[in-house]
Amino acid sequence: MFLDFAGRTFTYRQTKDRAVEMARGLRALGVRAGDRVVTQLRNSEDVIFAWFGANLLGAVWVPINTAYRGEFLRHQIVDAGAEVVICEAEYADALLNVALPSVRAILVRGAEAPCPDDRVHSLEAYRITEGDSLEHATTPSDLTCLLYTSGTTGPSKGCMISTNYLCNMGYLSNLAVPPLPNERTWTCSPMFHLSALGGIAATLLNQGSISIAEQFSVSKFWSEIERSGATTALLISPTFHWLADAEDTPEMLRCFGQLRTVIGSVGPEMEHVWRSRFGVQYMNRCAYGQTEGVWLTLTPADATDVPPNSVGRICEDFDVRIVDDNDVQLPDGQRGEIVFRPKRPNIMFAGYWNRPEDTIKVWRNMWMHTGDIGYIENGYLFFVDRKKDYLRSRGENISSFEIERTYQQHPSISAAAVYSVAEGVEEGEIKVSVVLCEGATLSCEELCTWSIENLPYFAVPRYFEIRDELIRTPTGKIQKYLLRAEGVTETTWDRVAQGINVRRT
Structure with missing residues (x-):
């Protein structure tokens, strides 16, 4: 098994077959290599099928936050220049209420087309089961997706993410926590977040399986872990506290020790709670990166000598430095801006989509400028604060x-x-x-x-x-x-x- 969505399971072969069906439908709509395909979908198997299906055509997948509406929604679709959007039925009206001049087809999931607009079609009509296998030769530099930044200092920008970027992200994740045979990961991270895509990549590389929940629920978490048989959980910071504050349940008690590894950002006190109360062996909490490049730091989950408050040991795949306002390197222990560059090709973003001037602003003197303040001591990176207004x-x-x-x-x-x-x-x-x-x-x-x-x-x-x-x-x-x-x-x-x-x- 590869994918599990609330008990709906798909093998690797079934996943490929469904992606090919989706690719045939997109091709019937005129999607070709280099085109952008937007999805605004809740966590479901169709997110994966649309992503892989677009890439089978050489097209670029653009996942958009399901909570976006109005200007948030319009900006990213228009900026990407997408011609096809795949969305949940309840999001169609929001799409039609904003000006999207480039969009010529909206495929609606879960219901028939909700309005007479001739651009709106049922997604089911474009799952084409008969046809060629659509084998596509992917190169490491091919774009797999555009991931939009949060736009903290201006309009959000599309980070161009290559195939090798995600593969390297998955490789580094597996390096930090070597997977068990038949490893199964559980996550509720939305599929428009980089962390979820990294989880998919890591799963593919270790030939494991991943269980993806539509959304997080304190009351259902342990029953989901028990049902799925997950041995690793990928969580966001607030969920650690919510679960720690919840009362014991029979499912939680039965799952003691089942989760070998939990990945997420927590402090030492919360780590102790999860180890002692839930039987977790490894808490992979020391990491640093951004959409433009991950992981800049990497610390094995079983490491015992990690300095307090550090965000991990600098990864061998990247050069990381601390510089002053003139890009002069600062000595260990002195605070300045964190900058980095890759040691291998195609392991960081390829620039901002259609914004070369913004790419040049952050890529100065052959270094990527993070806009974050930090310092380095003995090979470990310490994050201090963000320069950006976010x-x-x-x-x-x-x-x-x-x-x-x-x-x-x-x-x-x-x-x-x-x-x-x-x-x-x-x-x-x-x-x-x-x-x-x-x-x-x-x-x-x-x-x-x-x-x-x-x-x-x-x-x-x-x-x-x-x-x-x-x-x-x-x-x-x-x-x-x-x-x-x-x-x-x-x-x-x-x-x-x-x-x-x-x-x-």
């Missing part, structure tokens, strides 16, 4: 730029600033401060309701504030560091305090 909420990296652009579409808002304020939690909480148009009236509660309707669930701020003006420089730029320093003030409206919680729909 947000993180519920395990998602979020573009403040794109959220602000959404707020600026509100007819009553003349200016908006979105930023994170610390509230004693690892990721902080999102706050939005807005200035209203002259003569406009709008309450924070009304703005909250509008936000829920127009933003992905994980991007809805907790805190809202209506101000007379935003703090700006003499040249008119918003000084977010001063807004962050203000934090939660007496005039800040707290969504949670008002009993309004936002969940995935």
